[in-house]
Amino acid sequence: MRVIVVDGNDNAGDALVHKLRLRGHHVDRKRRGSDLLVTHHRYHAVILDLDLPDMSGLAALRKLREVSSVPVVVLTADTDERSVVRALRSGADDYLVKPPRVAELAARLYAITRRLPVAANPEPTKVVVAGDVRVDLEAETVEVAGQEVQLTRVEFAVLRALLEQPGAAVSRQQLLDRIWGDAFVAVSHSLYVHVNALRTKLNRPGLITTIHSYGYRWNPVAAVVNSADESMALSALAGRTA
Structure with missing residues (x-):
């Protein structure tokens, strides 16, 4: 699976990329929301931190949803219910509290990327x-x-x-x-x-x-x-x- 991790924290972001790569995923990391908006079309899923240096993660997510339905797992350090609800209403498919357990994150990535059954994607008209x-x-x-x-x-x-x-x-x-x-x-x-x-x-x-x-x-x-x-x-x- 090709995954993009968007996290402004170098240590946390790089550690997460390393762990996901060990599980066989092709993972790239970006720091800014604008990077996500330019490159999202290359990936099967997005892991998005809400604390980014150039814009809020929620703003990046809303802009992304204007042009793409790529699956998104939001990472948040805030366990407040309102923050989670805002993320889901902004277009997130799932969320995890930081720091995430990598096995659980990988399982959630797998779940959201297979959420549409094969029957929902018929052979396109030629x-x-x-x-x-x-x-x-x-x-x-x-x-x-x-x-x-x-x-x-x-x-x-x-x-x-x-x-x-x-x-x-x-x-x-x-x-x-x-x-x-x-x-x-x-x-x-x-x-x-x-x-x-x-x-x-x-x-x-x-x-x-x-x-x-x-x-x-x-x-x-x-x-x-x-x-x-x-x-x-x-x-x-x-x-x-x-």
Whole structure:
């Protein structure tokens, strides 16, 4: 299991990393909450101390939950019930009081990383069809009205992220984190440019809609309406020229 330990205390953090490595885990350690927000996508689980040098652990956890559902075990020196409740309400999957017993921590890590049964993760759809738009996610090809459309690597990555949540709003932060690996990199304008290029190439108005001040949504109904309107227009044109 790949685990990241985020702890501002060098002695405690390094000791925990060493003990988890002895149990066969691949473990890295970071000191700051900002380090977690940049690198979390590389790990299967997070061990998060609440006392960090750049921000509170709870603030880091809330920011993390805006872009990721990676399992998190919170370590806290505070046994007060309110602190534990705040951590769980902020998105923690579990918590332990410091210093943790390593065997128990390892068991809890195993428990939270297998919390979703296999049946809850079905084989992803390989081909998505919306009207006359056909996307092959495995071959990474796109066809509109039977004609192949060439997308860049980033454009296809944006499209894939939207297709994985059809009809749902996907935030800009999620897209930045998914594609660039950092939800806080100043590339939001770049994302806007790629989305607009993708819309132009698909040429199906309303298929990718903007959610004001939030993000974007894949709207397959729009493709069906657009392709039907186009067919009707072609039929009418053929009738006039007959």
